[in-house]
Every structure is written in C-alpha cells, then in structure tokens.
Amino acid sequence: MSKLLSMTEAIRRYVPDGAAVALGLALEPCIPFAAGHEIIRQGRRDLTLIGPISDILFDQLIGAGCVAKIQAAWVGNVSEGLGHCYRRATEQAQPRPIVTEDHSNFTIGLALRAASLGAPYIPTRSLLGSDLARKNSTFLHASSPFDGSPLLLVPALQPDVTILHVQRSDEDGNAHLWGSLGICQEAMLAARQVIIVAEEIVSREVITSDPNRVIGPSYKVCAVVHEPWGAHPSAVQGYYDRDHQFYHEYHTRTRTAEGFQQWLDEWVLGLKTRQEYIAKLGSARLGALSVKEHRYAAPVDYGY
Incomplete structure (x- = not known):
C-alpha cells in the first residue's frame, strides 16, 4: 500500500x-x-526537538513559538554562529520559555541507540568530569559491575x-x-x-x-x-x-x-x-x- x-x-x-x-x-x-x-x-505547539547540531531549523521552530523543550547537542547557525531565536528563548523567554537538556553529539546518538535496542540506557565514559554530566539531570553516575570504574548512564530517548x-x-x-x-x-x-x-x-x-x-x-x-x-x-x-x-x-x-x-x-x-x-x-x-x-x-x- x-x-x-x-x-x-x-x-x-x-x-x-x-x-x-x-x-x-x-x-x-x-x-x-x-x-x-x-x-x-x-x-504546532509544545514540541520537544531532538537532534545533534540542528542548524537553523531548530532556531526557526523556536522563534515561531512551536517548541517547549530541546534535547540536543547544539542549536545555532553552523556557518555563522549564534542562533538568535534560541538565545532569546533561553535568556529572555521570548517568544516563550524553553527547557534545555544538553547532550554531546555522541550521547544524543547513544540515547537514540538505546531506544532502538529497547534498552533503558547505554553506559559510557564520555562526558565524565564535564559540565554536561553535571548539568543534564537525566544522566546517572554509576560504577562498572566488573571493575568498579566510574560510568555515565545515558537514558534511552x-x-x-x-x-x-x-x-x-x-x-x-x-x-x-x-x-x-x-x-x-x-x-x-x-x-x-x-x-x-x-x-x-x-x-x-x-x-x-x-x-x-x-x-x-x-x-x-x-x-x-x-x-x-x-x-x-x-x-x-x-x-x-x-x-x-x-x-x-x-x-x-x-x-x-x-x-x-x-x-x-x-x-x-x-x-x-x-x-x-x-x-x-x-x-x-x-x-x-x-x-x-x-x-x-x-x-x-x-x-x-
């Protein structure tokens, strides 16, 4: 069909x-x-946008008032720098406030991979010690069951x-x-x-x-x-x-x-x-x- x-x-x-x-x-x-x-x-309203670098499409959707939440590694204009609509939304709540869950390009891929596998999370050592690991409350710190070394658990998305x-x-x-x-x-x-x-x-x-x-x-x-x-x-x-x-x-x-x-x-x-x-x-x-x-x-x- x-x-x-x-x-x-x-x-x-x-x-x-x-x-x-x-x-x-x-x-x-x-x-x-x-x-x-x-x-x-x-x-459309109250959307959650998911992606890696996103480029200006995310910026346009934010500026048009469509977006409530961002789960991404970066929002902007790759060849030019800032995404002005994204900056106004995060700094001035214009045209509306948005919630941001920061990822790296790698962890957004891991989050999607986990969902594709039907797994609740994927463990990684990436981001350990970084501000991203502390700022994104969805990441969980854990210890390896094999050797006790530190891990970061990236939840499925x-x-x-x-x-x-x-x-x-x-x-x-x-x-x-x-x-x-x-x-x-x-x-x-x-x-x-x-x-x-x-x-x-x-x-x-x-x-x-x-x-x-x-x-x-x-x-x-x-x-x-x-x-x-x-x-x-x-x-x-x-x-x-x-x-x-x-x-x-x-x-x-x-x-x-x-x-x-x-x-x-x-x-x-x-x-x-x-x-x-x-x-x-x-x-x-x-x-x-x-x-x-x-x-x-x-x-x-x-x-x-």
Missing part, C-alpha cells in the same frame, strides 16, 4: 501538539526544512516521530540515503513513527538493486512525502549544494525578534507550499546550487 502523502497531510496526521520530534539527524546535510516550515504553518530527508524512496518508505548519515539510522529505529521526505520517488526495483543503502525498515514509516528541494538551504549530496548565502542572510535578518518575524512572514508563513518557496528562490539561484560535477560510485555486484 502506498504511503505517499502531501507534506500538509503528513504533518497534520503525525506531528501533533506536544510531540517529541527528531530532526536534522544527518548533521549539516539533508535537514528537512520543508517539513519544519509546514510544522510552523500549522501552528524515543521520539514520537523522526523526520528524515533522503535522496530517494519508494512509495512504501524503503529509502536510500547516502553521504553523511549522522545518526539517522539510530533515530529511525528509535522512533515510534517515521516520516520520509524524498527528492525522488522511485520503483521498488531501484531500491532493491542496492539494499545496503536502505536507511531503515519501511515498517517504521508512516508517510512518504515527495518534496524536491525540501532540504534547502542545506545540501543533499548528488542533488544540490549548501546555500551559504541563505544562512548568512538569515543570521543577519534575525538578530531582533522583529527581524525574525519579517523573515518568517516572507519565507514561511507567506508561502503556502514548497513550490512557492522554490519559485521565490528563482531559477538562477537554483541553477547555481545544482550539481556541476557528477561523482558516481563504482558499481556493486550483488550476484553469486
């Missing part, structure tokens, strides 16, 4: 108020901005929904992702449900021709959305490059709450669909970001 839905319908069905949502899991590439913008347009942007998927949610995977696999296996957003929808035969590239099991997938350019301004390897200028413009314009609201009205609330967003970018900008030099992997022989 096909799981194809529009972005509007996928977010309406599977991202309710109060949901814990994992996003931006491949680190800098394949950030599902189109999904995040639809969450903002539908006015299960998102209600993980949203992944991928290069291609079939209609059932068997999806190929290549390049940086980050912690996409851990988050997909940990989540109760998964929304796949794909640059291309392809046949099952294309997917099964390269099974090792499948990011995770399709039975976890509740919806598949076909959304070309759905990760802009982040990069999607083999499809388009990172739009560095877009990040710079966002950083400059969102220094004030008024500036952020103007940016949000222009780039999110004033655009009903991703197609309108693409049209606003314009053909010249899209052409400049498109792939200039193809670098294909060597063929893989799955025969016997």
Whole structure:
C-alpha cells in the first residue's frame, strides 16, 4: 500500500501538539526544512526537538513559538554562529520559555541507540568530569559491575516521530540515503513513527538493486512525502549544494525578534507550499546550487 502523502497531510496526521520530534539527524546535510516550515504553518505547539547540531531549523521552530523543550547537542547557525531565536528563548523567554537538556553529539546518538535496542540506557565514559554530566539531570553516575570504574548512564530517548530527508524512496518508505548519515539510522529505529521526505520517488526495483543503502525498515514509516528541494538551504549530496548565502542572510535578518518575524512572514508563513518557496528562490539561484560535477560510485555486484 502506498504511503505517499502531501507534506500538509503528513504533518497534520503525525506531528501533533506536544510531540517529541527528531530532526536534522544527518548533521549539516539533508535537514528537512520543508517539513519544519509546514510544522510552523500549522501552528504546532509544545514540541520537544531532538537532534545533534540542528542548524537553523531548530532556531526557526523556536522563534515561531512551536517548541517547549530541546534535547540536543547544539542549536545555532553552523556557518555563522549564534542562533538568535534560541538565545532569546533561553535568556529572555521570548517568544516563550524553553527547557534545555544538553547532550554531546555522541550521547544524543547513544540515547537514540538505546531506544532502538529497547534498552533503558547505554553506559559510557564520555562526558565524565564535564559540565554536561553535571548539568543534564537525566544522566546517572554509576560504577562498572566488573571493575568498579566510574560510568555515565545515558537514558534511552524515543521520539514520537523522526523526520528524515533522503535522496530517494519508494512509495512504501524503503529509502536510500547516502553521504553523511549522522545518526539517522539510530533515530529511525528509535522512533515510534517515521516520516520520509524524498527528492525522488522511485520503483521498488531501484531500491532493491542496492539494499545496503536502505536507511531503515519501511515498517517504521508512516508517510512518504515527495518534496524536491525540501532540504534547502542545506545540501543533499548528488542533488544540490549548501546555500551559504541563505544562512548568512538569515543570521543577519534575525538578530531582533522583529527581524525574525519579517523573515518568517516572507519565507514561511507567506508561502503556502514548497513550490512557492522554490519559485521565490528563482531559477538562477537554483541553477547555481545544482550539481556541476557528477561523482558516481563504482558499481556493486550483488550476484553469486
């Protein structure tokens, strides 16, 4: 049965108020901005955002008032520095106060891995002696039952929904992702449900021709959305490059709450669909970001 839905319908069905949502899991590439913008347009509230570095999508959701809690390693603008909306929320409770549970990139991966295994926690020596181990009250200090050495127990973290942007998927949610995977696999296996957003929808035969590239099991997938350019301004390897200028413009314009609201009205609330967003970018900008030099992997022989 096909799981194809529009972005509007996928977010309406599977991202309710109060949901814990994992996003931006491949680190800098394949950030599902189109999904995040639809969450903002539908006015979701009291969300918990889960992820590693997150980049400006978390900042946008925070500035739009969608977020109650952050469980992440970092929130900001990778190439520019501060996330102004995140800073206003943490320092001034604008547009609302948020709760932050600090992780490292490693421990957020461990927390999701634990949930994917059905384990209550994963022990580690990472972070021992750091401020993170003291500040995040969900971490527990323990001793190894084998030699008594100190350990830190990282509790399992299960998102209600993980949203992944991928290069291609079939209609059932068997999806190929290549390049940086980050912690996409851990988050997909940990989540109760998964929304796949794909640059291309392809046949099952294309997917099964390269099974090792499948990011995770399709039975976890509740919806598949076909959304070309759905990760802009982040990069999607083999499809388009990172739009560095877009990040710079966002950083400059969102220094004030008024500036952020103007940016949000222009780039999110004033655009009903991703197609309108693409049209606003314009053909010249899209052409400049498109792939200039193809670098294909060597063929893989799955025969016997």
